[in-house]
Amino acid sequence: MKISEVKVTKLSSKEFYERDALAVKGGAEHFMDVAVVSVVTSNGEIGYGEAIAYGILDVVSTTIEKIYRPLLLGEESSNILGLWNKMYKTTFRLGRRGVTISSLSGVDIALWDLLGKELGSPVYKLLGGERRRIRGYITGGYYRQDKDMEKLLEEVKGYIEKGFTSVKIKIGGLSVQEDMKRLNAIRENFGNSLNIAVDANNVYDFNTALKVGRELEKLGVMFFEEPISTDLPDLSAELTRALDIPIAGYETASTLFEYRDLITKRSVDIVQVDASWNGGITEMVRIGNLARAFGLPVVPHYSAGGISFVASLHSALVIDSPIIEYHLRYNPLRESLAGEAIRYENGEFLPPDKPGLGISLDERVIEKYRVE
The missing domain is CATH 3.30.390.10 (Enolase-like, N-terminal domain)
Structure with a gap:
């Protein structure tokens, strides 16, 4: 048409x-x-x-x-x-x-x-993806002045009660000692059955990232996301060689061409892509195929509205992603823009089953949050 x-x-x-x-x-x-x-x-x-x-x-x-x-x-x-x-x-x-x-x-x-x-x-299905469930991990642990250690642990407990066994915690906004104290408390309270990842959002220099990475290895952290700037792929490659903990990133890169350099330089052990940020479904699938050729898994990023997540979910079903990011923090533009396309059970996301993305927009929510 x-x-x-x-x-x-x-x-x-x-x-x-x-x-x-x-x-x-x-x-x-x-x-x-x-x-x-x-x-x-x-x-x-x-x-x-x-x-x-x-x-x-x-x-x-x-x-x-x-x-x-x-x-x-x-x-x-x-x-x-x-x-x-x-x-x-x-x-x-x-x-x-x-x-x-x-x-x-x-x-x-x-x-x-x-x-x-x-x-x-x-x-x-148009892209040849498999109908299967994908395990999710929940990003949380955001800093707030009113969030003490007890509230942090309550937050993580809430994710576990919803069936999720993997969480990602923000780091880099406090001292290394304070951040490690938070992570140690999570590990001590929920044990090794909980998979913990961390996200530094590009804040560290190389030496600090190396120091933090070695501490994270002692905790058995699942991956260390965006430890340094996306603009420094060679330093990130040096970090991946120096640490045993997998380095994940960089969702702030763009298109196959920038990911080509991250992948071929081995700047990451885990490739993170977002369909609404890095070039759409077309480019996310291309990046996923390149990562596969180098033996690297793709773990989709997510941080915006519901359509964004569903687009990455479709792509993840095509490129065989083992796990996908999700948020449970308050966001009125998540389910309201996706409808039944976002469904999960026991910490796993079900594939959308309607034509296209399978989304159904709530027009009442759109009118409420529309900016003229």
């Missing part, structure tokens, strides 16, 4: 910011800003995607509507790879990281949703 329109709906939740958005000590990262992309065909069918838009909703919206929309109008919606290349080609003067790729990702996800609806198949 021919593409007749491309639109962006800007959504933002201040409640998310006020309740539990703290990833670093002393301040929230952002409101929960989500750009929902709608690609409409000549027969009225609509495909939905999501672009990460933390603090830059207007920029993402303008990028899609002014740069990508004119390239797409009148094109065949099923020509997804051709349209991806066409959009990517326009970025060579604008920068091939950040907002241009996140915006492209939202469009790409919407095109796959459209194709699945047109052919009556879930996206992962």
Whole structure:
């Protein structure tokens, strides 16, 4: 079908910011800003995607509507790879990281949703993925002034009670000693049956990351995420050689080309990709295939709205991901943008079974959080 329109709906939740958005000590990262992309065909069918838009909703919206929309109008919606290349080609003067790729990702996800609806198949089946369950891990342990050790342990206990046996805890916002005290308390209270990963969000220099990594090894931590800057792949490679704990990253990279360097340099032991950030479903599957060729697992990243998670879930079913990230912190734009496409039992996510992404948007929530 021919593409007749491309639109962006800007959504933002201040409640998310006020309740539990703290990833670093002393301040929230952002409101929960989500750009929902709608690609409409000549027969009225609509495909939905999501672009990460933390603090830059207007920029993402303008990028899609002014740069990508004119390239797409009148094109065949099923020509997804051709349209991806066409959009990517326009970025060579604008920068091939950040907002241009996140915006492209939202469009790409919407095109796959459209194709699945047109052919009556879930996206992962179109791409040859296996119908199976994927184990999830829950990211938490965010810093808050009112979150003492007791509340941290209560939080982790809540994840376990929901059936999850793997958690990821934020580190890097306190001293190394304070962070290790938090991790030791989790290990002592829940034992070795709980898998613990950590996320430093690029905050350490090499020497600090090496010191922290050696402490994490003593605790049997599952992986050490983004210990240093994404801009330093050679130093990250040195870190992977120096430590036994797997180094995971870097979701702040963009497209197959940047991941090519991370993978071939062996800058990571675990590749993390996000469909709504790194180039869409198209690029996430490409990155997954490259990682497989080098014997590296792909563990999808997640931190935004519900469409983002579902898009990565479909991709994960194609590239044989062993585990996927999820959040249970308050986020009104998670299930409300995904509906029954997000289902889990005993800590495992069930594959979506409806055509396309399988999502069902709650229009009441969209109207409540819409930004004009």
